[in-house]
Amino acid sequence: MGIHEMKTNTNMTDEDRNLCGVVNDSGTYTLSPVADVAPFVQYLRTGMLGGMMTFIDPVSELGGKPNGQDGVVVTFGFYVPGGVVPAEEDCTQTIIGSRRKRGVIFKSTNMNKSFVGYARYKNTRNILGTIAFQFFGTVC
Numbered sequence: 001m002g003i004h005e006m007k008t009n010t011n012m013t014d015e016d017r018n019l020c021g022v023v024n025d026s027g028t029y030t031l032s033p034v035a036d037v038a039p040f041v042q043y044l045r046t047g048m049l050g051g052m053m054t055f056i057d058p059v060s061e062l063g064g065k066p067n068g069q070d071g072v073v074v075t076f077g078f079y080v081p082g083g084v085v086p087a088e089e090d091c092t093q094t095i096i097g098s099r100r101k102r103g104v105i106f107k108s109t110n111m112n113k114s115f116v117g118y119a120r121y122k123n124t125r126n127i128l129g130t131i132a133f134q135f136f137g138t139v140c
Contacts, residue, residue, distance in 0.1 A: 008125055032068030035121035035129030039065075039072050043117070043137050050105045051137065055097065055119070063100035069121040071098035073128060076106070078113045078139070088118040088132060096122070110139045 006012060006022045008031070040056040055072050057064045065071070076093040077086030095104050106115070115137050121129040 032070075032123040032125055033066075034123055034127050035066055035069055036131060037066065037121070038129060038131040038133035039119050039121060041072075041074070041117065041119045041133055041135050043135055045137070045140070046103070049108060049111065049139060050103060053095075053097070053102050053104060053117075053119075055100055055102070065121065068123050069129075070124045070126075071096055071122050072102070072119055073122045074102075074104075074117050074119045076104070077116050077118075078106075078110045079116070081112075081114045081138070083114075085114075085116050085136075091116075091118065106139045113139050115139055 006017055006020060037058050040058055042054040042056065043051050044054075045051045053074065055063065055065075057066060059066060074095045074097070075088060075091035076095070077088075077091035078093075079086055093106070095102060117135045117137070118132040119135070120132045123129075
């Protein structure tokens with residue numbers, strides 16, 4: 001368990017933390033917020049079965065993240081063109097990114113299928129944001 005996990009572990013008291021060498025008075029900090037916005041995603045195909053995602057903070061319109069957010073979680077669902085678009089809970093591939101850009105490589109079994117991506121912020125406590133940004137493309 002790392003320092004971050006000890007600081008946010010609700011099963012540990014401040015005395016437990018001090019005994020582990022982590023000085024942390026739980027009354028002196030606030031927990032990272034759960035995002036109520038989603039990152040915009042620009043997807044660009046970069047080669048066979050792959051692409052590059054650029055995450056853009058909708059508030060600042062730059063590549064940063066809202067305060068307390070550690071990264072972006074993107075889930076992908078695949079379907080036959082013209083078919084039913086999978087719901088977020090039915091997606092089968094997940095990518096986690098902590099920087100402004102993140103590549104993705106799809107499985108060859110998804111070749112020539114359409115995809116939907118759902119992007120959400122993930123805060124420093126690993127809690128997903130309440131809003132998802134949806135984007136579409138084709139695996140080729």
